[in-house]
Amino acid sequence: MSGKLATTMSARPWGVDRLPPPFLSPADERIGEVWFTPPAALDALLVKYIFTSQALSVQVHPCDADAPAGSRGKEECWYVIGAQPDAKLGIGFKQALSADQLREAALSGEIEHLLDWHPARPGDFFYIPAGTVHAIGAGISLIxxxxxxxxxxxxxxxxxxxxxHLDQGMKVALGERYPAALHCHVPALGNADLVNGPHFRLDRIDGAPDPATAGRYHGAVLVLPLDAALLVHGQTIAPGECALAETMRAVEFGAGRSLITQPVG
Known part of the structure; x- marks a missing residue:
């Protein structure tokens, strides 16, 4: 069924007491995630907002081949929408580590200092392949x-x-530097092709998509307005919401910026 997706706010110990606009903060809860229920048509894809007042755990995800039976792997990407001046994202390592060095660093806590902490600014974009050791720092809002x-x-x-989960994590973790090609800063204006596989595609749209961008999307898409409402099948979708459109033709883009995404394959 097309239209606005259901929203869930999740309390987290590292979440924030006050959510940024346009979200309304529940009383007496530290909200760390606002996520949208994946529709059956695109259930391979999950979209969420993350808000941090503390650093998240140092973690890693498996690829499809290494995931437990019956589970998908997890590749993800981050589009930073807000960041305090000293906010950072830990992705990969400052120098290559062997499996033994990585385990020892995890046990001692030194892993926090061996991570390569990248400054985070609104508009920064990072693709995180499976196997990449990573952590989201404090003071960051991202999609x-x-x-x-x-x-x-x-x-x-x-x-x-x-x-x-050291035993499971050590089987899939890469003790490597993060490839610079997987990070970019998205200009404030204009369209940006951010991801084009292998598991999903993602574009940041400024106004209406150009023909080349629209031509990459076939079938159902998820649409997230960032700074102005748009219409999906005639329904108003506001910033902070997400909607399923049966096709790109069902979306009436306004003058604002938005994200569009769909699974690949």
Whole structure:
């Protein structure tokens, strides 16, 4: 069924007391995620907002081939929409680590300091392949588009009383530097082709998509307005919401910017 997707706000210990506009903050809850229920037509894809007041755990996700039976792997990407001046994202390592060095660093907590912490600014975009060790730092608001999977292996959690998954994580973690080609800064204006496979495609649209962008999208798409409402099948979709459109032709883009995405394959 097309139209606006249901929204869930999830409390997290690293979440924020006050959500940025246009979201309304529930009383007495630290909201860390606002995610949209994947529609049956595109259930391989999950879209969410993430808001942090503390760093998330150092973690890694498997690829499809290494995921538990019956589960997908998890590749994801981050589009930063807000960041405090000192906000950072930990992705990959400053230098290559062997499997033994990586395990020892996870056990000692040194892994936090061995990560390569990238400054985060609104408009920054990072693609995170499966196997990439990563952590989202404090003071960041971002939109995450990912394979719809909850398989996460925590390697370090700053002393929080949560389970770690060192054995599973060590089987899939890459002790490597993060490829610079997977990071870019999206200009404030204009269209940007952000991801084109292997698991999903993603574009940032400024106004209406150009013919080349629209031509990459066949069938159902998810649409997230960023700074102005648009119409999907005649229904108004406001910033902070997400909608399923049966085709790109069902979307009436306004003058604002938006994200469009769909699974590949």
């Amino acid at each position: 995450e588009v990912q394979q719809n999977s909850d398989v996460t292996y925590r390697l370090y959690d700053y002393g929080r009383p949560r389970e770690l």
